[in-house]
Amino acid sequence: MGTRAGGSSCPHVVALKESRGLDTFRIILSNFVYCRSPRARRLKAQSCICHDCGTTADRLHCCLDCVYFGCYGNQHIQEHAKSHRHHLALDLSYGVLLCGTCGDYVYDEDVNKVLHEEKYRATQGTHANGTVAWQPSSNELNLLQHNPKRRKITHNSTIGLRGLINLGNTCFMNCIVQALMHTPFLRDFFLSDKHECLMIQSQNHCLVCEMSRLFQEFYSGCRSPHVPFKLLHLVWTHARHLAGYEQQDAHEFFIAALDVLHRHCKGDTDHTNHHNPHHCNCIIDQVFTGGLQSDVTCQACLGVSTTVDPFWDISLDLGTHLVQADSQDILTAGFLTAGASAITNGISYTSTSLTDCLKRFTRPEHLGSSAKIKCSHCHSYQESTKQLTMKKLPVVACFHLKRFEHSTKFRRKISTFVSFPVELDLTPFMAHRRNGLDTFSISPGEMCPTPASNENRYSLFAVVNHRGSIDSGHYTCFIRQHRDQWFRCEDDIITKATVADVVNSEGYLLFYHKQLVEYE
Amino acid sequence: MSEYSFDGSEDQESEDCQLVNYAPDVLTELVDDVILGLCFDVHRSCKMGTFFVDDVDPAELKEFEIVDQVGLDIFGQPVSSKKQYECECPNCGRTISANRFAPHLEKCMGMGRNSSRIASKRLQNSGKCESEGDDDDDNDWTYGEKKKKKKSDKKANSPRQSKPSKSSKNGDISSVSSVGSEKSSGGYVNYEAMTIEERKAVLKQICGVISEHTKRMCTRSHRCPQHSDEQRRQVRLYLLGNAASSLLDDDIHVDIDGYEDSPAVSAPSSHHPNLPKRDHLGRFMSAQQVAALAAGLPWEAVSNSPGGSVSSMRVVQQWETMGITTTGPASNSSASASASASASASASASAGASASAGASASAPSKKKKSKKKEGHTHKKSKSKNPVLQQYDLH
Numbered sequence: 001m002g003t004r005a006g007g008s009s010c011p012h013v014v015a016l017k018e019s020r021g022l023d024t025f026r027i028i029l030s031n032f033v034y035c036r037s038p039r040a041r042r043l044k045a046q047s048c049i050c051h052d053c054g055t056t057a058d059r060l061h062c063c064l065d066c067v068y069f070g071c072y073g074n075q076h077i078q079e080h081a082k083s084h085r086h087h088l089a090l091d092l093s094y095g096v097l098l099c100g101t102c103g104d105y106v107y108d109e110d111v112n113k114v115l116h117e118e119k120y121r122a123t124q125g126t127h128a129n130g131t132v133a134w135q136p137s138s139n140e141l142n143l144l145q146h147n148p149k150r151r152k153i154t155h156n157s158t159i160g161l162r163g164l165i166n167l168g169n170t171c172f173m174n175c176i177v178q179a180l181m182h183t184p185f186l187r188d189f190f191l192s193d194k195h196e197c198l199m200i201q202s203q204n205h206c207l208v209c210e211m212s213r214l215f216q217e218f219y220s221g222c223r224s225p226h227v228p229f230k231l232l233h234l235v236w237t238h239a240r241h242l243a244g245y246e247q248q249d250a251h252e253f254f255i256a257a258l259d260v261l262h263r264h265c266k267g268d269t270d271h272t273n274h275h276n277p278h279h280c281n282c283i284i285d286q287v288f289t290g291g292l293q294s295d296v297t298c299q300a301c302l303g304v305s306t307t308v309d310p311f312w313d314i315s316l317d318l319g320t321h322l323v324q325a326d327s328q329d330i331l332t333a334g335f336l337t338a339g340a341s342a343i344t345n346g347i348s349y350t351s352t353s354l355t356d357c358l359k360r361f362t363r364p365e366h367l368g369s370s371a372k373i374k375c376s377h378c379h380s381y382q383e384s385t386k387q388l389t390m391k392k393l394p395v396v397a398c399f400h401l402k403r404f405e406h407s408t409k410f411r412r413k414i415s416t417f418v419s420f421p422v423e424l425d426l427t428p429f430m431a432h433r434r435n436g437l438d439t440f441s442i443s444p445g446e447m448c449p450t451p452a453s454n455e456n457r458y459s460l461f462a463v464v465n466h467r468g469s470i471d472s473g474h475y476t477c478f479i480r481q482h483r484d485q486w487f488r489c490e491d492d493i494i495t496k497a498t499v500a501d502v503v504n505s506e507g508y509l510l511f512y513h514k515q516l517v518e519y520e
Numbered sequence: 521m522s523e524y525s526f527d528g529s530e531d532q533e534s535e536d537c538q539l540v541n542y543a544p545d546v547l548t549e550l551v552d553d554v555i556l557g558l559c560f561d562v563h564r565s566c567k568m569g570t571f572f573v574d575d576v577d578p579a580e581l582k583e584f585e586i587v588d589q590v591g592l593d594i595f596g597q598p599v600s601s602k603k604q605y606e607c608e609c610p611n612c613g614r615t616i617s618a619n620r621f622a623p624h625l626e627k628c629m630g631m632g633r634n635s636s637r638i639a640s641k642r643l644q645n646s647g648k649c650e651s652e653g654d655d656d657d658d659n660d661w662t663y664g665e666k667k668k669k670k671k672s673d674k675k676a677n678s679p680r681q682s683k684p685s686k687s688s689k690n691g692d693i694s695s696v697s698s699v700g701s702e703k704s705s706g707g708y709v710n711y712e713a714m715t716i717e718e719r720k721a722v723l724k725q726i727c728g729v730i731s732e733h734t735k736r737m738c739t740r741s742h743r744c745p746q747h748s749d750e751q752r753r754q755v756r757l758y759l760l761g762n763a764a765s766s767l768l769d770d771d772i773h774v775d776i777d778g779y780e781d782s783p784a785v786s787a788p789s790s791h792h793p794n795l796p797k798r799d800h801l802g803r804f805m806s807a808q809q810v811a812a813l814a815a816g817l818p819w820e821a822v823s824n825s826p827g828g829s830v831s832s833m834r835v836v837q838q839w840e841t842m843g844i845t846t847t848g849p850a851s852n853s854s855a856s857a858s859a860s861a862s863a864s865a866s867a868s869a870s871a872g873a874s875a876s877a878g879a880s881a882s883a884p885s886k887k888k889k890s891k892k893k894e895g896h897t898h899k900k901s902k903s904k905n906p907v908l909q910q911y912d913l914h
Binding site: 008057059093094096105106107135136141144145148149150151152154156157158159161163165166167168169170221223224225227229230232233236237243244485487493494495496 | 548549552553556557560563564567568569570572573575576577580581584585586588593594595597599603605607608609610611618619620621622623625626629631
């Protein structure tokens with residue numbers, strides 16, 4: 001250890017480079033280590049065997065000076081190096097050079113370059129050809145050597161967590177900000193500095209830049225709560241309908257914030273694609289936008305007209321309605337709830353679950369005789385059924401439980417308990433299920449028959465809760481950090497929480513993150 | 521790997537058997553390969569001198585450990601610590617306490633109910649007719665006002681559905697485009713550069729009292745509860761000089777309530793010409809005194825100095841120090857009337873109390889603080905004034 005950065009060559013490699021160059025090295029690499037073709041792979045399989053003992057494992061090496069394969073475990077390659085004075089050999093698993101005379105593996109800059117090139121060529125078109133691990137340059141190494149204090153985000157570290165001061169009824173904003181700060185996809189995007197601000201004319205007003213700064217604040221290690229006054233000012237400037245000092249809805253704020261972020265991602269110079277969500281590839285669209293398929297089936301000719309609309313969140317009806325305590329009749333037909341009923345003030349609310357709500361959401365709905373639609377197949381006005389299913393699943397799925405009811409008679413908050421899982425499979429609610437079936441029927445225990453059902457698995461990572469009545473209340477949230485640690489965020493106070501706390505909370509906004517994210 | 525052939529004649533089961541036998545070997549090779557790769561990585565980093573990069577300072581680790589104790593948050597700080605944080609308003613640059621930032625910003629950006637945005641807008645449109653709705657926005661008392669904002673872009677399930685008494689807020693927001701409000705936030709009046717005529721025009725529309733802090737005119741309406749009528753008079757006299765009297769004339773009118781509240785005259789010249797007028801003490805006034813009042817002079821000034829040419833500024837000041845409002849301009853609101861009524865009750869009561877009693881009818885109690893301030897300043901100079909002695913009786 002302790003050699004200079006950039007390589008630890010040995011004189012034998014230097015001599016090789018000067019005399020013959022690295023062509024032999026390259027040839028051996030491309031044929032026996034990083035094979036580019038099936039033919040090369042077959043050749044490798046057949047010829048990579050120790051010439052002395054016949055083993056195929058045990059760290060085979062290939063001599064650079066002659067055609068000899070020898071294993072390391074039985075010292076055959078070392079003996080060959082000594083006896084023939086062939087100093088250099090090549091490890092056949094990773095292409096690393098072994099200098100038998102020096103007795104160790106050596107790393108040379110030029111050799112490394114060739115290695116990288118060959119590896120790149122061999123893995124092109126496959127997923128293995130992805131990111132390259134970071135190797136510090138000599139400058140960086142120098143810096144690191146002179147600054148020995150280092151901070152690492154371990155599983156038990158507070159870095160990444162920070163409280164937010166309530167600026168005056170802004171708990172709704174704080175909760176949404178906490179949820180966004182702990183969205184893994186967003187965090188990785190901003191911490192790897194991928195945002196390029198296109199708001200050239202008004203760079204001070206870019207909400208995406210402000211978000212980037214927020215991430216820096218959260219990961220700064222600072223323990224005092226952050227005052228998000230600049231964020232509030234920006235949001236009020238760009239989303240006028242939200243502005244004003246009064247209590248607001250967290251869900252509304254979420255949608256408005258996404259909208260502003262989405263607009264700012266595109267910058268302020270190009271206005272032509274303003275309302276064309278399909279052509280945008282900004283981070284917000286990549287993370288939050290899903291596609292909701294709406295199928296309208298004409299009852300006469302059974303022709304289906306399909307549209308796909310983008311969505312950022314799914315608002316779910318809870319489906320529960322007041323049930324008189326003294327009567328067993330359920331006022332609304334067509335929903336199943338399995339669960340205990342809670343009796344409060346003489347009115348009974350049956351508890352439900354998130355999957356029940358989703359089933360209700362994706363159920364075919366008869367549109368009624370007053371809403372006849374002209375069918376494009378049979379060209380007549382017919383009654384029809386409409387069904388919503390998910391066509392494209394977003395990376396982050398946000399579910400909004402409609403707890404605030406505004407009917408002509410009253411305004412109230414529905415506090416029914418809705419159970420939601422930590423792991424959620426959205427396969428039953430996807431569009432392809434509907435395409436193959438005439439009626440949408442799913443029994444509770446039915447599993448999706450497609451083999452790749454892992455693709456639609458989601459994990460809960462943030463829950464926003466509302467406590468209070470429809471007129472006034474307080475928002476708090478639970479967020480997940482470090483895989484399995486949950487924290488409760490109430491403005492500037494962050495405390496540790498358990499999974500049980502989270503799952504037993506009321507739930508208003510539920511954020512789920514896709515477990516497997518595919519490459520483009 | 522030793523070779524094997526896929527001969528169709530071979531027994532399939534024995535083939536599979538053979539393959540199964542090799543499975544552990546395959547697995548072992550794969551695992552070995554992975555371990556070897558890891559070893560090379562570590563070896564390379566050691567050789568290249570980059571191995572230390574991953575080291576962590578144990579002291580730092582300890583510092584950032586999550587705390588999980590009752591009564592403490594994850595940073596180890598007590599949950600109930602009431603630390604005050606401050607921030608700088610991006611709009612006006614003032615330092616505001618963080619907990620009060622949102623209401624401040626609302627006013628600062630001209631979005632609240634009592635903000636100056638509407639009045640500023642009015643100033644800009646001073647040539648056009650104003651809509652009556654603007655004044656309504658300042659007033660808390662109107663119920664069920666016209667909802668100017670379409671609710672289409674608000675979700676039906678938000679807890680923030682407008683309540684009748686607060687829908688004016690939403691009306692405010694929609695009735696002004698963002699461009700307009702941005703303009704008006706900087707649209708304060710530069711009174712120093714204006715001519716007398718311009719000042720007159722402006723002062724006809726707005727309260728106009730110049731704030732000590734910002735040196736700007738208050739752009740609210742004449743019924744602005746934050747300022748009293750004598751302040752408005754003072755500023756008019758200051759800005760318009762002797763031309764003020766004509767301005768005050770135009771603005772004087774009475775409402776019935778005010779008249780009932782105060783036995784004193786609220787400049788009744790326009791409405792009740794034939795009824796005998798009383799002053800704030802309930803004494804009947806002569807025609808001369810009525811005229812003097814109408815002209816903005818206190819009747820004592822008229823009676824004490826028959827010449828009648830008292831410097832109106834000094835007189836007004838005297839009145840103010842006594843906590844007595846004259847029949848000020850635009851006294852059609854209950855504020856000034858009840859202010860004069862309560863002034864008649866006792867002069868020793870601070871102007872703050874009287875003004876706030878009047879103000880509380882039309883403004884939330886948070887205005888009281890500013891009133892009290894004025895009261896206190898008035899109190900101080902009270903004792904110096906010789907005119908006051910006449911009122912010591914009550």
